[in-house]
Amino acid sequence: MTLNVVQDRPCAELLPSRRHFALTRLIAFARMRLARGVPTPSQRVIHALDRDQTAAEMYVASFGFWLLLTCYIAAALPLHPAAAVIAAAVMAQFAIQLSVVGVALATGLVTRAENRVKLNSVVLMTAVLLVSSYVATLPGDVRYAAWVCLGAIAANAAAAAILWLLRHSVRAAEEQCAG
Amino acid sequence: MTGAAPGTGSREPGAVDTGDPRSGPPPAARRSPFLRRFLVRGVFWRQFLRWAVLNVPLWTEPAIMAFWSGFFLLWGPGRRGVMRNLTAIKPGSSAIANFFRCYRVFWNYAWTIADNVRFKELRTIPDWEFTGWEHFQAMQSGGGAILLTAHMGSYDLGAHLFSETSSRRIVMVRAPEIDPETRRFEEQHTAEGLRIEFNTRATDLALDLLDTVRDGGIVAIQGDRVSGPIAALPATLFGKATTVPAGPFALALAARVPIYPVFVVRLGRRRYRLATSMPIEVTRTRDRSADLSRAVALWIAELERVVTAGWYQWFTFEPYSPELA
Numbered sequence: 001m002t003l004n005v006v007q008d009r010p011c012a013e014l015l016p017s018r019r020h021f022a023l024t025r026l027i028a029f030a031r032m033r034l035a036r037g038v039p040t041p042s043q044r045v046i047h048a049l050d051r052d053q054t055a056a057e058m059y060v061a062s063f064g065f066w067l068l069l070t071c072y073i074a075a076a077l078p079l080h081p082a083a084a085v086i087a088a089a090v091m092a093q094f095a096i097q098l099s100v101v102g103v104a105l106a107t108g109l110v111t112r113a114e115n116r117v118k119l120n121s122v123v124l125m126t127a128v129l130l131v132s133s134y135v136a137t138l139p140g141d142v143r144y145a146a147w148v149c150l151g152a153i154a155a156n157a158a159a160a161a162i163l164w165l166l167r168h169s170v171r172a173a174e175e176q177c178a179g
Numbered sequence: 180m181t182g183a184a185p186g187t188g189s190r191e192p193g194a195v196d197t198g199d200p201r202s203g204p205p206p207a208a209r210r211s212p213f214l215r216r217f218l219v220r221g222v223f224w225r226q227f228l229r230w231a232v233l234n235v236p237l238w239t240e241p242a243i244m245a246f247w248s249g250f251f252l253l254w255g256p257g258r259r260g261v262m263r264n265l266t267a268i269k270p271g272s273s274a275i276a277n278f279f280r281c282y283r284v285f286w287n288y289a290w291t292i293a294d295n296v297r298f299k300e301l302r303t304i305p306d307w308e309f310t311g312w313e314h315f316q317a318m319q320s321g322g323g324a325i326l327l328t329a330h331m332g333s334y335d336l337g338a339h340l341f342s343e344t345s346s347r348r349i350v351m352v353r354a355p356e357i358d359p360e361t362r363r364f365e366e367q368h369t370a371e372g373l374r375i376e377f378n379t380r381a382t383d384l385a386l387d388l389l390d391t392v393r394d395g396g397i398v399a400i401q402g403d404r405v406s407g408p409i410a411a412l413p414a415t416l417f418g419k420a421t422t423v424p425a426g427p428f429a430l431a432l433a434a435r436v437p438i439y440p441v442f443v444v445r446l447g448r449r450r451y452r453l454a455t456s457m458p459i460e461v462t463r464t465r466d467r468s469a470d471l472s473r474a475v476a477l478w479i480a481e482l483e484r485v486v487t488a489g490w491y492q493w494f495t496f497e498p499y500s501p502e503l504a
Contacts, residue, residue, distance in 0.1 A: 005304065020238065044309035048449070052237040053306065055448035061238035096242045104234035114233050115301065121236035 004049040011035070011177040012047035016170055022160035023152075024057040029166065032173050049178070065128070068149050069095050072135060075142035099124060129153055215358060219254050222360035232296045241448075244293070248286040252278075257496040261285075263503040267417040268490045280491065287445055287492040291333045294449060298336055307340065308446070311455035314439060318455065319345050323392030323436045325427050327459075328443065329403035329482055330494040332451055337443035338399050340453070348396035350388065352426075354406035385426070392434040399441075400427045403482055404495055412471055414479050417486075419500035428474045431461040438474065440481045445492050456481050 006012045014032045016025035052058070066089075073095065074081070074088035103124045107116050128149065136146035163170060216223045235243055252258050261284050265277040272280075297303045309315060318324045326341075326349075328334050338351045388398050402423055405411040410429070411422035431438045437458035444452040459481075461474040486493045498504045 044312050046304075046307040048304050048306055050303055050449075052303075053449055055450070058238055058448065059241050062241035065239060066242050093242065093246050096239060097246060100235055100239055100243065104230075116234050117236060120234055121238065124236050124239070 006047050006049065006178045008045060009047065009177060010045065012049075015047070015049065015174055015177060016163075017049055017051060017174055018047070018053040019057060020052050020054070021057055021061070021156055022163055023156045024054065025170075026159040026163055028054075029163070029170050029173065032177070064149075064152070066092050066096060068128070068132070068145055071142055071145035072131070075135075075138075075140060099127070103127070125153075212360070216360060218358070219251070219257065220358050220361060222358060222364045225361055225364050228292060228296055229300065232293060232300055240293075244286060244289045248282060248289050251285050251289075252282060260495070260497045263498045264493070264495055265490065267419050267500065267503060268486060268493075270418075283491045284494070288494050290448065291336075291445055291492070291494070295333050295335045298339060303449075304340070305336070305449035305451050308450075308452045309455075310452060311457075314457060315441075315453065315455040317458070318397065318437075318439045318441075319347055321437075323395050323434060324397050324458075325392065325431050325436060325438045326397055326399040326441050327402040327427050327438050327478060328399065328441050329485065330401055331485065331489060331492050332443035332445040334399075334401060334443050336451065337441065337453055341397075341399075345397075348391065348394070349399055350391050350396060351399045352384070352388065353401065385430070388426075388430055389434055392430065392436050398427075398430065400424065402427050402478060403486075403493075404497075404499065412475050414475050416479055416499060417483060419502045421500045423475055423478065425471070428461060428471045428478075431459075431474065432463060432467070432470060435463070437461075438478070440478060440485075442485045442489075444485075444489050454485070 011032070012018070014028050014035065016028045016032070019025040019028050047053075069092035070085065070088045072088075073091050074084040077084040077087060079087060100120070103120050104116065107119050107123060111119065113119075132146040132149040132153075136143050136150055138146075215221055231243070258278075258281050261281045262274065262277040265272060265280055269277070269280075294305055318326065326338075328337070335351075338349060342349050392398055405422045405424055410425040412425045412428065414421055414423050427438060430436075437460050439458050440456040442454045442456075444454055446452055459474050459477045461470060464470055
């Protein structure tokens, strides 16, 4: 069995290929370019080369998803705003579970592949995009939450375009680190 | 979730028998097979976890983990077990503080078992740091050895990492799952390249393991908890009387090999530390009982040090001492 890892190379911490979203890949690439000198390993380390390896972006995306759903649900609840936010914060957690299970069951009807993480991710993100596009047209403060979401998706798309233009430099920098 | 050392076939001097023939089958075993699968150790949750690993978008994973860690706080015996253990690890701690600490234990456990399943199903490994590298290397380059670990971090992942990076043969010993369906499921979903033995056939297994270490292999055993009717040795952990499996110490004594305390500590999302401590040499004298007691005392000191620092990932869901029950 071959494991995709690099050993005792601290620079691997910043590898863009260890990031999921284009925006964080671009930031990681910029940090790699700005980093001065090659850090020496203080202890034995193994870095896995996997695009979902970085914790910070996953926590931010997950928290953002929960916050977004909280805003959307709170706006739809006929309650005092403070009560609506509290109720929505709890309901958003259940909504995440339901949306993930719903998407997984739906994609299960389309494909028989067992590993559907990537497909489900794309479908769920598309659903977020569509719902946010609709909410962004509504009157009321909730549209600002939708705009922030759409802004983040647009920034990620722009970062993807920039990364495509820089793809040779990114590959060279990665190869220099990973060896 | 279960794991323990092998029985050695014969009782060790000073050993205590943890089997209680009067207790009969556990309440879970008396339920119908259909209902049993939904109990906390039932196969349903293993299947559900596998399904989740193969379906959940990774950018929603922290929210999913937060929810399910809270959901499993409804598991009363597990929650109470962790909270009671915490009262011993953190003397003077309040129940409310330990309730939130318990959530942290469940949170870490959720991540750990998800990482383990992800490795088995998708071959995704986390980042690793190593401390005590010189001891780890000595274990890999020497003759036979016993790798003694605890129910911390992902001990399964650690064993898999070892089997991938080492040319040495490693045999992992653990207690079988209580639920037969769960046991079958786990046996079907075992990662390649690692031999796992269950401590159900004590005498045969003890001889197999003795052969393994004498041939230069490594036997990995969890030494912080006694599960089932196996030989155990008395010990004192955080000031409370408990027992530890006699197997690893008896094996080290019989085969004249060192015991390496190894802990797999979860540092964060997909990030672990493999900490190897100084080996414990079980010296042989005329007093076999004293030899074993000395080795157990060294192991307990190491275990206390690591659990004190990493209480939030000591996955012992039952009170470890009768005094805490």
